[in-house]
Amino acid sequence: MNKSEDRDWERHLLDTFALNTDFAAKRIELSDQLVHVYYFVTLVDLPGTLASMNQSLMSANDGNVPLQHLSDLYQIDSNAMPEELAHLLLQGRLVVRSPHTGEPLIFKALEPSISRSVMPPENESPIQGAIDGFTEDLLTNVGLLRKKINHKDVVVVTHAVGSTFCREIALVYLKGKANPKIVQTVADSLIRNKHKDVRHVEDMLSVLGQPKISLVATYLATELPEEAAQNLMDGRVVLFMDQLPYAISVPAILKDVWTLKTDFNYPFLYLLFFRFIRMIGIIFAVIMPGLYVVLNSVNPELLRIQLAISVAKSREGVPYPAFIEVLLMLLVLEMVIEATTRLPKSIGPTITMIGGIILGQAIVQAKLVSNLLIIILAASTIANFTMSGYLNTIGIRIYKYVVLVASAAFGILGLEMSVIWIFVYFAGLKSFTVPYLSLSLKGTKTDE
Amino acid sequence: MNKRMVLALFIQLHLAAILSLYATKILESTNSGHWEAILIACLLEVLLAWLYLSGLSAFPGKHIGEIIREAAGAWAARAILLPFVAYIFFYLVLQNRYQIVKINIVVLPSTPLWAVLLLNMVLPFYAACKGIHAIARMGLALFITFMPFVLFSLFISYQNFEWRNIFPIWQPKLTFVAEQPFYTSLFAFSGFLFLGMLSLNKPVKLRKLGPSMLLVAAFGFASVYVPLLIFGQETAIRFQYPVTMASDTIDLEWVVFDWLPTFSVVSSSALGMIESSVLLWMAMTLVRKLYLPLPDKWLAAILSIAMYICSMQIHNVQTLNRFFSMNAALCLYSMIILPLTLGLSGWRKRRTTS
Numbered sequence: 001m002n003k004s005e006d007r008d009w010e011r012h013l014l015d016t017f018a019l020n021t022d023f024a025a026k027r028i029e030l031s032d033q034l035v036h037v038y039y040f041v042t043l044v045d046l047p048g049t050l051a052s053m054n055q056s057l058m059s060a061n062d063g064n065v066p067l068q069h070l071s072d073l074y075q076i077d078s079n080a081m082p083e084e085l086a087h088l089l090l091q092g093r094l095v096v097r098s099p100h101t102g103e104p105l106i107f108k109a110l111e112p113s114i115s116r117s118v119m120p121p122e123n124e125s126p127i128q129g130a131i132d133g134f135t136e137d138l139l140t141n142v143g144l145l146r147k148k149i150n151h152k153d154v155v156v157v158t159h160a161v162g163s164t165f166c167r168e169i170a171l172v173y174l175k176g177k178a179n180p181k182i183v184q185t186v187a188d189s190l191i192r193n194k195h196k197d198v199r200h201v202e203d204m205l206s207v208l209g210q211p212k213i214s215l216v217a218t219y220l221a222t223e224l225p226e227e228a229a230q231n232l233m234d235g236r237v238v239l240f241m242d243q244l245p246y247a248i249s250v251p252a253i254l255k256d257v258w259t260l261k262t263d264f265n266y267p268f269l270y271l272l273f274f275r276f277i278r279m280i281g282i283i284f285a286v287i288m289p290g291l292y293v294v295l296n297s298v299n300p301e302l303l304r305i306q307l308a309i310s311v312a313k314s315r316e317g318v319p320y321p322a323f324i325e326v327l328l329m330l331l332v333l334e335m336v337i338e339a340t341t342r343l344p345k346s347i348g349p350t351i352t353m354i355g356g357i358i359l360g361q362a363i364v365q366a367k368l369v370s371n372l373l374i375i376i377l378a379a380s381t382i383a384n385f386t387m388s389g390y391l392n393t394i395g396i397r398i399y400k401y402v403v404l405v406a407s408a409a410f411g412i413l414g415l416e417m418s419v420i421w422i423f424v425y426f427a428g429l430k431s432f433t434v435p436y437l438s439l440s441l442k443g444t445k446t447d448e
Numbered sequence: 449m450n451k452r453m454v455l456a457l458f459i460q461l462h463l464a465a466i467l468s469l470y471a472t473k474i475l476e477s478t479n480s481g482h483w484e485a486i487l488i489a490c491l492l493e494v495l496l497a498w499l500y501l502s503g504l505s506a507f508p509g510k511h512i513g514e515i516i517r518e519a520a521g522a523w524a525a526r527a528i529l530l531p532f533v534a535y536i537f538f539y540l541v542l543q544n545r546y547q548i549v550k551i552n553i554v555v556l557p558s559t560p561l562w563a564v565l566l567l568n569m570v571l572p573f574y575a576a577c578k579g580i581h582a583i584a585r586m587g588l589a590l591f592i593t594f595m596p597f598v599l600f601s602l603f604i605s606y607q608n609f610e611w612r613n614i615f616p617i618w619q620p621k622l623t624f625v626a627e628q629p630f631y632t633s634l635f636a637f638s639g640f641l642f643l644g645m646l647s648l649n650k651p652v653k654l655r656k657l658g659p660s661m662l663l664v665a666a667f668g669f670a671s672v673y674v675p676l677l678i679f680g681q682e683t684a685i686r687f688q689y690p691v692t693m694a695s696d697t698i699d700l701e702w703v704v705f706d707w708l709p710t711f712s713v714v715s716s717s718a719l720g721m722i723e724s725s726v727l728l729w730m731a732m733t734l735v736r737k738l739y740l741p742l743p744d745k746w747l748a749a750i751l752s753i754a755m756y757i758c759s760m761q762i763h764n765v766q767t768l769n770r771f772f773s774m775n776a777a778l779c780l781y782s783m784i785i786l787p788l789t790l791g792l793s794g795w796r797k798r799r800t801t802s
Contacts, residue, residue, distance in 0.1 A: 298556075299555060299556075299707075299710075301706070301707050302705050302706065302707050302710055303704065303705065303706060304704060304705070304706045305706065307704065308706075409563075410556065410559065410563075410564070410567060411555060411556055411559075412555055412710060412714065413551055413555055413556060413564070413567070413713075413714070413717065414567075416714050416717065416718060417567055417571060417721070419593070420571060420586075420590065420718060420721055421571060421574070423586045423589045423590060423593075424571065424574055424575045424578065424582065424586050424725075426585075426586075426589070427575075427578065427582040427583070427584075427585035427586035427589065428578035428579075428582040435581075435585055437585045437586070437588075437589060
């Protein structure tokens with residue numbers, strides 16, 4: 001075989017990555033043979049890889065053909081097409097031309113240290129629970145999850161999706177616990193939409209066939225392996241995307257709005273108490289702003305006369321209707337939330353102070369809004385964040401406005417109808433064959 | 449759909465009817481021994497439901513339209529079920545009208561009726577489009593959230609009960625049987641008819657319905673006796689909304705709210721919403737299966753708009769009452785003929801197969 005003659009796949013690789021300075025095609029000595037290797041210097045630590053290969057060759061018994069021995073240890077079983085070879089290179093693999101057949105061999109390689117190590121989660125703060133969080137690396141994440149759930153029935157299936165933008169997605173479920181219908185639906189849609197590019201979580205949801213517009217998230221995202229393990233135990237399917245430090249569990253049901261899996265680390269009575277508080281929080285967050293408008297401008301006769309007078313007094317001198325007042329303040333509040341979310345930690349408290357103390361105090365003294373409204377809005381915003389899961393809070397934050405508008409138009413009846421409407425919406429919502437309005441994923445048991 | 453949802457819907461459909469016109473009609477039909485009228489209606493329902501369910505159990509997985517079509521042919525099914533569809537539709541119209549007037553009087557005196565009716569049209573339309581499974585799930589959710597309000601508003605006035613108003617307790621001649629309002633009041637017990645539309649693979653057994661029927665009967669008694677015990681026959685008969693009035697007779701210090709009839713209206717309008725959704729879905733399904741094979745959304749839209757227009761045409765309470773009395777004929781037809789037809793078809797099928 002002529003060594004200088006390039007194979008088709010080699011030419012394809014060289015063409016594809018011709019412009020990249022970090023793409024390397026080299027000839028190296030591997031187990032006393034000169035071989036061609038292709039890799040990205042930024043993704044592969046070649047000296048380290050070679051050193052470890054030599055070390056494993058030294059420990060090998062002499063009977064084996066050296067390259068064969070290396071293949072046994074490092075090769076990934078893959079009959080790759082040229083396009084797939086490119087994806088594999090981008091995932092940090094080492095492609096070696098077999099000196100005998102000229103076919104590509106794909107070897108695992110050491111990475112230069114560009115991944116962060118396992119650290120406590122950034123956006124979730126577990127109390128009384130394990131504090132390791134997921135990282136960007138897919139295999140590390142699956143490993144973390146496996147460590148949390150030592151169960152022989154855990155099944156991990158990895159899919160590579162995307163045509164121009166390859167992304168690995170791992171599908172994890174617990175055989176026997178997970179509803180086979182859900183597993184089948186998820187696996188089918190991953191295979192069927194193999195060619196779709198998955199850049200964000202939203203892309204993945206569209207791969208999974210979820211509605212594009214939905215008030216509540218039909219999945220749970222968590223940074224905590226412990227939560228993800230409990231989700232598996234509940235019969236959910238957990239999905240990992242490479243380079244996303246979150247485990248995505250599907251399907252989500254109504255109960256997830258007020259339950260956290262780490263609740264189980266507490267005595268039962270405390271768990272009940274936490275969940276009760278969260279439920280009350282949800283009710284507060286949804287109806288408080290609407291109720292304020294109802295009691296102020298549409299149905300003041302509902303209140304006892306003393307209370308009605310004190311409510312009216314607090315609004316003395318406020319120049320616009322209660323609805324506008326609430327809407328304005330809610331918008332300001334949303335902006336404060338949005339502004340503080342991603343600010344550097346050193347500036348965040350400043351905004352809180354400006355927003356909370358200066359704006360809140362000044363706006364009341366200037367008679368632009370009533371004191372009572374400030375109290376109500378503060379209460380409903382705090383209540384909003386008692387819910388479990390950041391994703392869930394957003395749906396409620398949005399729905400609050402629907403309640404507000406309905407209340408302004410129809411008073412107490414509008415408030416009631418908007419609550420009924422959200423129930424109808426939930427009742428009609430299904431994610432992965434499971435109705436959203438269920439309290440359990442097991443069997444057909446469906447409740448509130 | 450599981451058993452609990454079916455039972456919750458069953459109770460709610462009855463409750464919605466009971467909390468609307470039922471008390472007024474029973475009070476009109478007799479001035480003593482009201483319990484006899486209620487009891488007779490309950491027993492009648494048990495009997496008819498037994499016939500109906502025995503017919504259904506011979507045809508698992510099928511709804512009433514398919515069963516009659518199989519037993520008597522397509523045109524006969526259309527003819528037999530036409531009054532039923534008409535009953536459902538007019539019932540929908542009248543109930544919605546009754547609801548919005550009550551809402552208008554108690555909580556929204558300055559909101560125009562058409563706006564409130566719009567709300568009562570849009571939500572059932574939305575729910576009916578989602579299908580009966582969604583309605584059943586929503587029913588269970590509302591059962592849990594609104595049932596406390598129902599109980600609260602119904603029984604809160606117990607401290608004003610004048611127990612002597614219960615007399616005369618005995619009415620030996622059953623004179624109400626000859627009174628028209630008694631037959632109008634029977635609509636409250638027509639709720640079992642929706643069971644025939646569910647196409648359940650395992651039809652509900654009458655035994656399983658027992659506790660729910662007892663509960664429904666208890667509410668039937670309560671809705672008549674609460675106003676009766678507070679006001680007495682002579683006063684109670686003068687009210688358009690005796691149950692709501694009853695909750696206005698008390699003043700509770702510990703409740704922040706002063707205007708307690710609101711609770712009554714809130715709870716009955718939530719129940720009304722479920723009832724309207726189920727009725728609209730029933731009418732829609734029957735029309736689609738038997739008369740006009742259009743997509744669900746179109747049919748639901750047509751029926752809701754028709755309901756809206758018809759409801760707006762009723763101008764006063766007298767007309768509403770007259771229509772309720774007229775609808776009683778269709779109601780009686782549906783309550784008696786349909787169970788008989790189903791019972792007969794079931795009996796015939798069992799005989800031919802065995």
